[in-house]
Every structure is written in C-alpha cells, then in structure tokens.
Amino acid sequence: MRLGLSGHGASRGSALGCARVRLPHVLEVTEQHVDDVDAELDRLHAAIHVVRGEMRALRKRLHGALTQDVGEFLDLHALLLDDPELLQGLDTLIRSERYSADYALRLQRDRIAAIFTGMDDAYLRSRIDDIDQVIGRLHAALHRREGEVQGVAGEILVTDSIAPTELLQLQSQGVMAVVTAGGSALSHSAILARSLHLPLVVGAPQALLMVNDGDVLVVDGGTGLVVREPDASDLRAHRTRTREYARERRQLNRLRREPSRTVDGVDIKLWANAESREDVAEAHALGAAGIGLYRTEFLFLNSTVLPDEEAQFRAYRDLVLGMTGRTVTIRSLDVGADKADRTGLALVDEPNPALGVRGVRLSLLREGLFETQLRAMVRASGYGPVRILVPMVCCREEMVAARALLKRVIADLRREGHEIAEQVPLGAMIEVPSAAIALPGFIGLTDFLSIGTNDLVQYLLAVDRTNESLGDLYTPLHPAVVRLLHSVISLANKRGKPIAVCGEMAADPMFVPILLALGLGEFSMHPATLLEVRRAIRGCELGSLRARLPAMLRARDRAALTSWLNASS
Amino acid sequence: MIERELTVSNRLGLHARASARLVQVLSGFRCSATLAAKGREVNAKSIMGVMLLAAGPGTTVLMRVDGEDEAAAMTAVAELFERKFDEDA
Numbered sequence: 001m002r003l004g005l006s007g008h009g010a011s012r013g014s015a016l017g018c019a020r021v022r023l024p025h026v027l028e029v030t031e032q033h034v035d036d037v038d039a040e041l042d043r044l045h046a047a048i049h050v051v052r053g054e055m056r057a058l059r060k061r062l063h064g065a066l067t068q069d070v071g072e073f074l075d076l077h078a079l080l081l082d083d084p085e086l087l088q089g090l091d092t093l094i095r096s097e098r099y100s101a102d103y104a105l106r107l108q109r110d111r112i113a114a115i116f117t118g119m120d121d122a123y124l125r126s127r128i129d130d131i132d133q134v135i136g137r138l139h140a141a142l143h144r145r146e147g148e149v150q151g152v153a154g155e156i157l158v159t160d161s162i163a164p165t166e167l168l169q170l171q172s173q174g175v176m177a178v179v180t181a182g183g184s185a186l187s188h189s190a191i192l193a194r195s196l197h198l199p200l201v202v203g204a205p206q207a208l209l210m211v212n213d214g215d216v217l218v219v220d221g222g223t224g225l226v227v228r229e230p231d232a233s234d235l236r237a238h239r240t241r242t243r244e245y246a247r248e249r250r251q252l253n254r255l256r257r258e259p260s261r262t263v264d265g266v267d268i269k270l271w272a273n274a275e276s277r278e279d280v281a282e283a284h285a286l287g288a289a290g291i292g293l294y295r296t297e298f299l300f301l302n303s304t305v306l307p308d309e310e311a312q313f314r315a316y317r318d319l320v321l322g323m324t325g326r327t328v329t330i331r332s333l334d335v336g337a338d339k340a341d342r343t344g345l346a347l348v349d350e351p352n353p354a355l356g357v358r359g360v361r362l363s364l365l366r367e368g369l370f371e372t373q374l375r376a377m378v379r380a381s382g383y384g385p386v387r388i389l390v391p392m393v394c395c396r397e398e399m400v401a402a403r404a405l406l407k408r409v410i411a412d413l414r415r416e417g418h419e420i421a422e423q424v425p426l427g428a429m430i431e432v433p434s435a436a437i438a439l440p441g442f443i444g445l446t447d448f449l450s451i452g453t454n455d456l457v458q459y460l461l462a463v464d465r466t467n468e469s470l471g472d473l474y475t476p477l478h479p480a481v482v483r484l485l486h487s488v489i490s491l492a493n494k495r496g497k498p499i500a501v502c503g504e505m506a507a508d509p510m511f512v513p514i515l516l517a518l519g520l521g522e523f524s525m526h527p528a529t530l531l532e533v534r535r536a537i538r539g540c541e542l543g544s545l546r547a548r549l550p551a552m553l554r555a556r557d558r559a560a561l562t563s564w565l566n567a568s569s
Numbered sequence: 570m571i572e573r574e575l576t577v578s579n580r581l582g583l584h585a586r587a588s589a590r591l592v593q594v595l596s597g598f599r600c601s602a603t604l605a606a607k608g609r610e611v612n613a614k615s616i617m618g619v620m621l622l623a624a625g626p627g628t629t630v631l632m633r634v635d636g637e638d639e640a641a642a643m644t645a646v647a648e649l650f651e652r653k654f655d656e657d658a
Contacts, residue, residue, distance in 0.1 A: 075589060076585050076586075076589055076616070079589050079592055079593070079616040080616055080617065082596075083615045083616050083617050083618075084612060084614055084615050085611075085612055085615040085617050085618050086615070086617060112617060115621055116621070119621075119623055120623070121623055121625070123581075123584060123585075124584065124585075124620055124623055127585055127620055130585075131617070350580065351580070
C-alpha cells in the first residue's frame with residue numbers, strides 16, 4: 001500500500017528503486033557450528049583480508065576537506081581490523097567451540113559492546129559504533145563471493161546512519177539514493193552526497209520501521225519525501241522530477257561561460273574556495289574570478305615536519321600559476337588544538353580549542369613561523385596577483401602586528417633581490433563577533449575583508465555547528481547574524497574595501513537574496529556549488545532586494561526571515 | 570621485562586586518537602606490551618584494549634614490555650607520552 005514518509009532533503013535528485021534495509025547494529029545470527037574448523041578460519045581470514053583491501057581503496061579515494069576527518073576514522077577502523085584482542089577472540093571461538101565465523105563475530109561483538117556500554121566516558125562509549133561498523137563490514141565480506149560487488153546496483157539504501165566513506169563505496173556500486181533515520185543536512189555525509197550528486201534524505205526515522213527489503217521506493221532528495229509502493233501519480237511525479245533535475249544539470253553546465261549577473265545587470269564576483277589542485281583546476285574552468293580562500297593547513301597537517309619557506313613558496317607559486325593571472329587569496333595558517341597536527345605546532349593543552357590559540361593568535365605567538373609563511377606568500381606574488389588573508393582576527397592590535405610584519409617581509413625580500421608584486425593586499429577574516437563590532441577601529445589597516453560565516457555564526461550564537469543534538473539552533477537565519485552582517489558589509493562598502501563571504505552561507509543558493517540585499521558584491525565557495533550560486537544570482541533583481549532590506553532588518557525571528565526569503569523567490 | 574609508570578597528560582586522555590598512536594608506535598616492536606591502570610591490565614597493542622582502559626587525563630598507567638627489543642619500545646612509548654601523543658602538545 002502506498003505510504004508517504006517525510007524526512008529532510010539533504011542532497012537533491014530523484015530516485016526510484018528497490019529498498020535495501022540495513023538494520024542498525026544487529027547481527028541477526030543464531031548459534032551455528034561447523035565441522036571443518038580450518039576452513040571456517042580460512043573463510044574468516046579471507047574476509048578480513050578483503051575488508052583491509054576495501055579500507056585501503058577508500059583511503060586512496062579521499063581528497064580535499066574530508067581527508068582529515070574521515071581519514072581519522074578509517075585509521076581507527078584499520079587498527080581495529082588488526083586488533084589482536086578482536087582477532088584472537090574470534091579465532092578462539094571458532095577453534096574451541098566450533099562456532100561459525102558469523103556467530104563468532106556476533107558473540108565477540110556482544111562481549112565488546114557489553115564492556116563499552118558500561119563505560120563512563122560518553123565519547124569512548126560511542127566508539128562501539130566504530131567497532132560495529134568494522135564487524136558489520138566483516139560480516140558482509142563473509143557473504144560475498146569472490147569478485148562480486150555488493151549487489152546493490154539500482155537499490156535505495158535505508159539505514160540508521162551513513163558514513164562518508166560508505167557513500168563513496170555505495171555510489172561506485174550504483175546505489176540510487178540513501179535514506180537515513182538520523183543525520184543532518186549539515187553533516188559531512190550530506191556535503192559529500194551533494195558533491196557526488198547522490199540523492200540523500202536524512203531524519204526519516206519511520207523509514208526504518210515501515211520499509212522492508214524489496215519494497216519499491218521513490219525518493220526526492222530535494223523535498224525529503226520518501227514514498228513506499230508509489231502509485232501512478234508518484235511515478236509520474238518522479239519522471240517529471242528526473243527530467244527537471246536533468247534539465248537543471250544541463251542548464252547549470254551552460255552557465256559555465258555565463259556571467260554572474262543579476263536580472264538588473266549588476267555583476268557579482270564569484271570566488272572559489274580551494275585546497276587541492278583539482279579544486280583550482282575546477283575553479284578555473286568554471287570561470288571563478290579567482291581563489292577567494294586558499295587554505296594552507298594541509299601543507300602543515302599532512303606533514304610531520306614544518307614546511308620550510310621553499311616548500312611553501314613552491315605550493316603557493318603553483319597555485320598562482322594555475323589561476324593564470326586571476327587573483328589568489330592565500331589564508332595564513334589556521335590551526336588550533338582541535339585540528340591537531342603532527343608537527344607539534346599547536347601550543348598547549350587547551351580545554352576549549354575553539355576559544356584558544358588558533359589562527360592569527362598562533363601565528364603571532366610563533367613569529368618565525370608567520371614570517372616564513374608571509375615570505376613564501378609574498379614571493380609567490382612575483383608570479384601573479386596574490387592577496388593575504390589573516391584568520392581569527394579579534395582586535396585591532398593583531399592587524400597592526402600582521403601589517404608591520406608584512407611590511408618588514410616585503411622590504412627584506414626586495415633587498416634580497418626577489419621580484420615581487422608592487423601591491424600585496426592584506427585582509428582580515430571577520431569571523432569573531434568582536435572583530436565585526438570593532439571593525440570601524442581597524443578597517444583602515446585592511447585592504448580587503450572576508451567574512452567567515454561558519455565561525456561567525458557559531459561564535460555569535462554560541463552554537464557548535466557540529467553538535468547534532470543542538471539541531472537547527474545553528475543557522476544564519478537569526479536576526480543577530482543578519483544585523484551584524486549588515487553592519488560589516490555596509491561599512492566595507494562605504495570605505496571602498498572589497499568584501500566577500502566565504503562560509504557555507506555563501507555556498508547555499510537559498511541565502512543569495514539575503515546576502516545581495518545586504519549589499520554583498522563578492523561570494524566565495526567551493527567550486528562544487530559555484531554554478532548553483534551563479535544561477536541563483538541570475539534569478540535575483542538587486543534593486544528590488546535592496547528596497548526590501550529594511551523589512552529584513554526588522555525581522556524578529558527565524559520565521560520572519562524565512563518569510564522574507566520566501567517573498568524573494 | 571621492563572616496567573615504568575607513565576602519566577597520561579594530553580588533553581583528552583587515552584581517547585581513540587591517542588590510543589591509535591600508541592598502538593601504531595608499538596606495532597613496530599616485537600616485544601609484548603601491556604598497560605595497567607585502575608586495577609585492570611590490557612594488551613597495549615590492541616586498540617580496543619587501550620580504549621577500554623579509559624585512562625583520562627592525569628591517570629598514571631603502568632607500562633610493561635617484555636621481549637628482545639623491550640628497551641627501545643619503552644623509550645618510544647615514553648617519548649610518545651611526553652609528546653602528548655603528537656596530539657595537542
């Protein structure tokens with residue numbers, strides 16, 4: 001019978017397929033015994049071998065922003081696969097009790113779970129999820145014939161949660177869409193699904209209860225609607241949506257060579273955020289004005305020694321050359337105790353890394369480090385236009401210090417005979433509320449500004465955006481955010497300082513009318529969403545949005561801001 | 570066999586990441602290794618074992634290594650504890 005279930009759309013696209021339900025953390029295996037113990041041990045070890053290979057393959061496919069976070073989980077899983085306690089326990093169960101490998105896995109899982117769930121530490125307690133994932137993978141591998149892919153092509157996976165690594169694998173196996181009971185549209189998995197163009201619906205807990213293996217499902221990753229046993233009109237709607245999405249993709253691709261111009265003829269500058277060679281090539285191909293945010297952390301995080309001036313210079317120079325004369329904005333190092341590195345850079349134990357030694361604070365404490373980085377950036381300016389962006393600025397003094405150091409570096413490099421640009425603009429990231437409020441006092445020390453909305457919203461609202469239990473408390477649709485953005489953008493425009501927004505807010509087409517109404521003329525985002533933002537801009541009329549600015553600034557809550565937005569589209 | 574008391578002094582204690590570093594370092598040695606704290610002793614080459622110890626910041630743990638390369642292993646582990654597991658030192 002037809003049944004409609006609603007979740008939250010997390011990655012657009014329409015899919016039709018058979019459901020494959022993956023129940024959470026339950027190995028439905030009953031006690032089984034085997035005659036040939038050695039063959040069973042071989043079977044288990046072959047499965048372990050297969051899973052190790054899968055993990056290595058996944059590790060290789062990681063790139064960009066996900067490398068750090070996801071890589072850490074994969075490393076943990078790889079260690080669990082080699083864990084002597086886990087493996088010997090399994091061997092012992094098979095050898096001494098003649099249990100099947102499946103049942104041994106289940107027993108071992110239950111034993112470990114019993115210990116973990118009794119722990120006081122919530123973080124460690126939740127590591128049972130990692131152990132479950134590894135055991136689940138082993139169990140799946142036990143039942144896979146040689147060379148056979150996990151036969152799920154054309155299916156729609158219904159599960160409690162999904163890890164980014166699994167998404168990569170599922171897509172390569174031809175899975176049409178994923179529906180999860182939990183999760184959020186802000187998670188890494190959701191971001192990844194969008195860049196893979198894999199439809200994803202999150203927050204649909206009923207799906208796990210109401211859907212069985214083999215049920216036909218229609219999934220709309222845009223609205224979050226999931227229909228079990230669709231009727232004729234659902235199928236028609238799916239066909240229409242599929243055509244629409246395909247047309248949308250074609251239209252988006254046609255926008256590659258079009259200007260980012262509003263209906264009333266105002267050109268908006270679209271920059272790209274980049275951290276890998278691929279990002280830079282893509283940004284160039286999409287017609288980005290330049291790189292609006294180049295993160296330098298990866299140079300440090302992937303290495304056990306501090307990169308010296310030459311190594312940094314080569315990386316920045318190649319970036320500049322890759323953009324063939326378009327401006328490149330390089331951000332100085334932005335690490336803190338939470339983004340642990342292996343070079344021993346982050347300074348001290350910090351109980352609260354978000355409020356600790358990070359960004360420019362670290363750079364100013366370690367002036368040698370900062371000077372080396374500035375020298376490398378300024379040297380790269382001999383090869384094409386470079387701007388330098390300073391993260392986590394919270395007061396005037398920091399810009400004074402950065403300015404002075406940059407001035408010295410430029411003088412030194414000229415004296416040493418390096419060919420460098422006549423101008424190397426210096427900008428401040430506005431991501432700490434104090435900097436946004438105190439900006440009139442130091443805007444004269446900046447050549448340009450970039451608003452990091454992810455941190456600005458987080459610090460302004462005191463909401464950790466990665467904390468899923470805070471739900472939708474994290475949102476730029478808050479009057480405080482809108483008013484603060486308004487004061488920063490207005491001031492920059494009045495003083496003639498170029499200003500861009502480089503957080504997720506700039507990458508979401510939904511927020512384009514708000515940012516345009518606030519007077520923003522530059523956006524910076526990951527290349528994956530650049531065309532969608534361009535399309536949104538091309539659908540906006542700047543004049544009428546600006547005329548409705550007072551109404552937006554009067555909004556008292558999220559509902560009012562949402563209805564302002566609805567009236568804009 | 571060598572024994573030595575070590576103090577967990579990184580920010581989060583022997584959480585997943587620090588435990589992983591410890592196990593990775595020890596995997597390069599042939600000697601057996603155990604870690605004891607709070608009346609429990611675990612295999613220090615097992616990521617699960619080390620996590621199950623749940624040694625928070627400030628905990629003193631007793632490290633035991635036994636085997637031909639025990640001295641080098643103990644030095645490497647002691648250095649890792651001193652470097653706060655390369656984590657947030």
